[in-house]
Amino acid sequence: MIGFQDARTMILDAVQPVGRITVALERSLNHVLAESIIAAENIPPFDNSAMDGYAVRTEDLQRTPCMLRIVGEVAAGGVAPKALQPGEVMSIMTGAKIPPGCDAVVQQEWSESPDKTQVNITRRVERGHNIRPAGADIHRGATVLEPGVRIRPQEIGVLASLGTQFVEVYRRLSVAILATGNEIVGIDKPLADAKIRNSNAYTLAALVEELGCDPLALGVARDDRDELKRKITEGLKADLLVTTGGISVGKYDLVMEILREIGAEVKFWKVNIKPGMPLLFAVHGVKPVFGLPGNPVSSMVTFLHFVKPAVRRMSGEKTVDTGYSLHAKLEHEIKKIDGKRHFIRGILESRNGALSVRSTGPQVSNILSSLTKANCLIILPEEGVQFRAGEDVEVELL
Amino acid sequence: MIGFQDARTMILDAVQPVGRITVALERSLNHVLAESIIAAENIPPFDNSAMDGYAVRTEDLQRTPCMLRIVGEVAAGGVAPKALQPGEVMSIMTGAKIPPGCDAVVQQEWSESPDKTQVNITRRVERGHNIRPAGADIHRGATVLEPGVRIRPQEIGVLASLGTQFVEVYRRLSVAILATGNEIVGIDKPLADAKIRNSNAYTLAALVEELGCDPLALGVARDDRDELKRKITEGLKADLLVTTGGISVGKYDLVMEILREIGAEVKFWKVNIKPGMPLLFAVHGVKPVFGLPGNPVSSMVTFLHFVKPAVRRMSGEKTVDTGYSLHAKLEHEIKKIDGKRHFIRGILESRNGALSVRSTGPQVSNILSSLTKANCLIILPEEGVQFRAGEDVEVELL
Numbered sequence: 023m024i025g026f027q028d029a030r031t032m033i034l035d036a037v038q039p040v041g042r043i044t045v046a047l048e049r050s051l052n053h054v055l056a057e058s059i060i061a062a063e064n065i066p067p068f069d070n071s072a073m074d075g076y077a078v079r080t081e082d083l084q085r086t087p088c089m090l091r092i093v094g095e096v097a098a099g100g101v102a103p104k105a106l107q108p109g110e111v112m113s114i115m116t117g118a119k120i121p122p123g124c125d126a127v128v129q130q131e132w133s134e135s136p137d138k139t140q141v142n143i144t145r146r147v148e149r150g151h152n153i154r155p156a157g158a159d160i161h162r163g164a165t166v167l168e169p170g171v172r173i174r175p176q177e178i179g180v181l182a183s184l185g186t187q188f189v190e191v192y193r194r195l196s197v198a199i200l201a202t203g204n205e206i207v208g209i210d211k212p213l214a215d216a217k218i219r220n221s222n223a224y225t226l227a228a229l230v231e232e233l234g235c236d237p238l239a240l241g242v243a244r245d246d247r248d249e250l251k252r253k254i255t256e257g258l259k260a261d262l263l264v265t266t267g268g269i270s271v272g273k274y275d276l277v278m279e280i281l282r283e284i285g286a287e288v289k290f291w292k293v294n295i296k297p298g299m300p301l302l303f304a305v306h307g308v309k310p311v312f313g314l315p316g317n318p319v320s321s322m323v324t325f326l327h328f329v330k331p332a333v334r335r336m337s338g339e340k341t342v343d344t345g346y347s348l349h350a351k352l353e354h355e356i357k358k359i360d361g362k363r364h365f366i367r368g369i370l371e372s373r374n375g376a377l378s379v380r381s382t383g384p385q386v387s388n389i390l391s392s393l394t395k396a397n398c399l400i401i402l403p404e405e406g407v408q409f410r411a412g413e414d415v416e417v418e419l420l
Numbered sequence: 421m422i423g424f425q426d427a428r429t430m431i432l433d434a435v436q437p438v439g440r441i442t443v444a445l446e447r448s449l450n451h452v453l454a455e456s457i458i459a460a461e462n463i464p465p466f467d468n469s470a471m472d473g474y475a476v477r478t479e480d481l482q483r484t485p486c487m488l489r490i491v492g493e494v495a496a497g498g499v500a501p502k503a504l505q506p507g508e509v510m511s512i513m514t515g516a517k518i519p520p521g522c523d524a525v526v527q528q529e530w531s532e533s534p535d536k537t538q539v540n541i542t543r544r545v546e547r548g549h550n551i552r553p554a555g556a557d558i559h560r561g562a563t564v565l566e567p568g569v570r571i572r573p574q575e576i577g578v579l580a581s582l583g584t585q586f587v588e589v590y591r592r593l594s595v596a597i598l599a600t601g602n603e604i605v606g607i608d609k610p611l612a613d614a615k616i617r618n619s620n621a622y623t624l625a626a627l628v629e630e631l632g633c634d635p636l637a638l639g640v641a642r643d644d645r646d647e648l649k650r651k652i653t654e655g656l657k658a659d660l661l662v663t664t665g666g667i668s669v670g671k672y673d674l675v676m677e678i679l680r681e682i683g684a685e686v687k688f689w690k691v692n693i694k695p696g697m698p699l700l701f702a703v704h705g706v707k708p709v710f711g712l713p714g715n716p717v718s719s720m721v722t723f724l725h726f727v728k729p730a731v732r733r734m735s736g737e738k739t740v741d742t743g744y745s746l747h748a749k750l751e752h753e754i755k756k757i758d759g760k761r762h763f764i765r766g767i768l769e770s771r772n773g774a775l776s777v778r779s780t781g782p783q784v785s786n787i788l789s790s791l792t793k794a795n796c797l798i799i800l801p802e803e804g805v806q807f808r809a810g811e812d813v814e815v816e817l818l
Binding site: 178 | 472514575617775795
């Protein structure tokens, strides 16, 4: 049995980013950037006004109030009709280009204009007042985004502001999903005696979709050597294969055997966690294979903690963690004696301004319905035995 | 000027869920459920074994160890060949249906089997030991999911386990996006003097996509009455219209005028927040219209705090908030004197097990690049003036 961190390290060491493609900017959301973005333009491209008001020459404002001549108007997108001469101002809008000769903008509120030809400026301002200089946001030549960043709406905004029409990103992964077991029946079939529905494949396909990957549904393989071998071989055409079931200690658990038979290297089997202990990780050439336990909760918990980081790394993402961890006050005592790392389905709430968390109830690993009540997982580390009410525990948002 | 909470209340009161559709289960992710899901089956459908071991009759275990006769085997998905008689056991696998006559399962570890016909049970167990009863997860007839719930992978899993092939959900919203202003140029056009790129429309389309809606890009409207009117009218064919720019105090800000002209009711203009103060909210019939400020950061911040909850409500979601708020220790002092609610782009990290947050730097509202560095927004309430280093502040994940 391997430890949680060791298992993750082994997985991240075994996988590598897949190929790159170029996509249109509007199709790049949730992809991972594969190139450095260097600014070819200044943002903003020119000095512009931060306010509606008057473009002035500060040397004209030695004494205020002072009456100055309005010689034009600059709207956003427009160009000043001329340069400002001593004693002259122009009316200017937010975002408009600063006219030549102007070195500050006095906001509307600090002026009184008796008619369209003149304005009384009531306050003196410093040079540069209300001027947003060219390149203040992004300097031409600066590295704006590094490869390995997942593209969010704000990254798209920055790329658009730089006039980027096409972006080099890592391509979407295909993730094959195979449910195994004689007891598993598809949702479109009648439920015969002693059978249960294939729920894992649907949960996993949705998790894969949430990660921006294409799920490849292989359906259900019976506990039959030939059928399993055929479907596993099929699944290895995807970038990553996830199976569920068939990896605990029962006689009908053939997945590991077949993986070895077709030349996969089993990196580990069993991790010191609960639920999800009988997790299997193997590689076939460069293709990672995860054998997730058949219990629905174990299957989802192991996907989130082991498959997800692998997918993120293979999608080109540099960091697979958030960089912060959340903590909350435990509402009731939890005991455990097995020395495992526990993931407890939890309900996180704010109480008196602090985060508070409680378990959704019984934690047996086939109770998937409890995951629909949960908005987090409570993480109890390996070494703990008794976690008291009021104690601080780590939580992970779902 | 209206307060933050009042503005949100007014918006949520003004919008209602759109129509419903029926989709295949595998297409339902991120939709909102529009029907109650009542379990037509028990989950699990039958009493089954929680372990690999032996199906026993507890009355045979009055004295342990005791040697019992192995009369068969039940695999997951299989049915026992016969009922258990006194003195008989069957080998049983995890998930397999409990044979008639059996009232407990003894795990493998508590048994020694000298040959295939008999087994020595070493420990006594209670009735029901290692038996997961039918309906333990979900009882037939129980309400499993309520309308108004956003469908996550675990909800899909539960629906699959109930054999649900089709689900009634609220349909995807179409959200029209219109950038306005003579200064705005599309990303596929050369950048003429005094012009800037259309970045907002791209950021907003990505935000809309993230919410599971269809963005309808209307492009850029110049500050021209006819063009604006035409594009706004076009945009009102969507479920919701978002404009950016054209709503501050400048003379070229025509959006509000035109909205009134075509019969929209302006619900409010200007909210007591920074950035994003000149936010406009109007309704045209049942269609909500948001006039977002033209500054990229203001535009994104107001989308997240005002458009997003409206979209969630219109998508059928019952609760538009998470139910918890996060807090972190502020790393440096921040002052403000304007009595507004501030949203500061922040970097959230864990330091010595506690959450710690700092600003990304200058907060002028045109610096979109700072949002690419941020992983959260720091929320400073209206009443505060000075927020000291080490003080607890609310943060919102981005």
